[in-house]
Amino acid sequence: MKTSASLLFAAALAIAGAAHADAGHHHADSGAAIGQPGLMVDVTRTVKIEMGDNMRFTPANIQVKQGETVRFLVSNSGQLKHEMVIGSAAQLAEHAALMRKMPEMEHEDPNQVTVAPGQSDELVWQFDHAGTLDFACLEPGHYEAGMVGKIVAAPAKAGAN
Ligand SMILES: [Cu+2]
Numbered sequence: 583m584k585t586s587a588s589l590l591f592a593a594a595l596a597i598a599g600a601a602h603a604d605a606g607h608h609h610a611d612s613g614a615a616i617g618q619p620g621l622m623v624d625v626t627r628t629v630k631i632e633m634g635d636n637m638r639f640t641p642a643n644i645q646v647k648q649g650e651t652v653r654f655l656v657s658n659s660g661q662l663k664h665e666m667v668i669g670s671a672a673q674l675a676e677h678a679a680l681m682r683k684m685p686e687m688e689h690e691d692p693n694q695v696t697v698a699p700g701q702s703d704e705l706v707w708q709f710d711h712a713g714t715l716d717f718a719c720l721e722p723g724h725y726e727a728g729m730v731g732k733i734v735a736a737p738a739k740a741g742a743n
Pocket residue numbers: 633637663664665719720721724729
């Protein structure tokens with residue numbers, strides 16, 4: 583029951599976030615400088631990511647372009663709960679350390695999606711700037727086991743339309 587309640591809460595937050603055009607702009611510290619939570623209406627591309635109990639994201643390396651708003655469709659093929667959290671490497675390491683101290687901590691921020699076994703969910707991110715952004719699963723021990731990935735946003739070509 584706890585799990586389904588928290589998923590519902592996450593869904594409600596996701597809807598609330600999408601309803602307010604500027605919702606993402608209040609979370610300047612929730613992601614790295616190369617982007618921010620995006621809106622479903624702006625989505626230009628969907629990228630599928632699978633999370634497994636082998637503590638890996640597939641694919642773990644993702645290429646996007648500056649200016650794109652990407653919908654990450656994140657599925658959990660394992661028996662354990664997994665999550666995708668977007669941030670800088672430093673933010674993720676700090677967050678992982680916090681999760682080790684407080685493994686029961688539940689939080690639903692616009693830069694993350696938590697997915698129950700056998701389920702899928704989505705995370706929309708707007709890549710404002712070129713650069714590299716990291717993502718990780720911060721379920722206790724998963725980050726340490728190597729459940730991390732990278733998103734590279736290529737610069738938009740000057741003069742291209
Ligand atoms: Cu995980």
